[in-house]
Amino acid sequence: MHVERVSFKKIAAEDGELTFTADGKRHVFPRATLPAEFMEWMIAARRTMYENLEGRGTAEFFAAHLPVVVTYSRDQPIPFNTGNKGVGIVPVDGKLAHYADLYESSFETTKAAPRDESLPLRLEAVRRFVAGDDVSDQALITLEIFEKQTFANVCDFPVATLHYTDVGPVYRSFQIDAIVEILTPEHPAYRFAFSSRQLFEQDPFHITQTEFPYAYLFHPTRIRNKTPYRRRPGR
Secondary structure, X not given: OOOOOOOOOOOEEEOOEEEEEEOOEEEEEEOOOOOHHXXXXXXXXXXXXXXXXXXHOOOOOOHHHOOXXXXXXXXXXXXXXXXXXOOEEEEOHHHHHHHHHHHHHXXXXXXXXXXXXHHHHHHHHHHHHHHOOOEEEEEEEEEEOOOOHHHHHHHHOOEEEEEEEOOOOOOOEEEEEEEEEEEOOOOHHHHHHHHXXXXXXXXXXXXXXXXXXXXXXXXXXXXXXXXXXOOOOOO
């Protein structure tokens, strides 16, 4: 895969802070941990999706994977860009290469097999990830495909908001404000995200793509629970 090198903002994540420099100014944000309620939803929703794939062979709308991603268009009169993107959970740092290796091996083993034979093996691989304690509560990840406005925005000023909303009747909802680290294919987290997608690229719930030049690692800096509730009179 050809990747044109672009000058990205370097993100530092240490000592409880996220920092980058833009326009000669150092920007500092507190580093946040994704809350247990959010992480439980992320993992449970994936387990349910795997069950649906196994039982029906297809997946319904996957709210826990398709937030609206908002980025900052500094040169526009209304400086926001939005888009639904497939955003995944990611292993803790020490396990990134392990799960990337597992997914790549599963893909190579199953890519020539008929779907009804390959699907159980592919599901076995992804279930191993969500079965234990290797899921990070410090980051989320997505793959870049089109290199258009979202890409331009995060190259210019690497901040984003991810807004998740679940189906009813609860309409569970979270706003995740994040600093965006752009990853190239040699990064272990990119390898994990790419191999995750590759395992299910040809399944009917995906629009098949061939190029994923970058990945975005979202480092949370603020989380707000936006789940609606009944407002009581006078409150």
